Amino acid sequence: MTEIGKFLMFLGGILFFVGLLMQFFNFGKLPGDIVIRKQNATFYFPIMTSILLSILLSLIFFILSKLK
Helix, strand or coil, X not given: CCHHHHHHHHHHHHHXXXXXXXXXXXXXXXXXXXXXXXXXXXXXXXXXXXHHHHHHHHHHHHHHHHHC
16 A cells, blocks of 8 residues: 555544544533623634644544554
């Protein structure tokens, strides 16, 4: 297989896994996420979700770099 094919398969697997996790866990509405609702507008800033995803992606990339 070509390198791009392997990368796309890996990326698809990661997206599938993240989608599966999002079905069972309530990502995006964690404590610490900021939601401001006014009369006709809503502002949503997912601070904790961003931190959690950053840590998860850092671990994945760290593991991948050690495997190569």
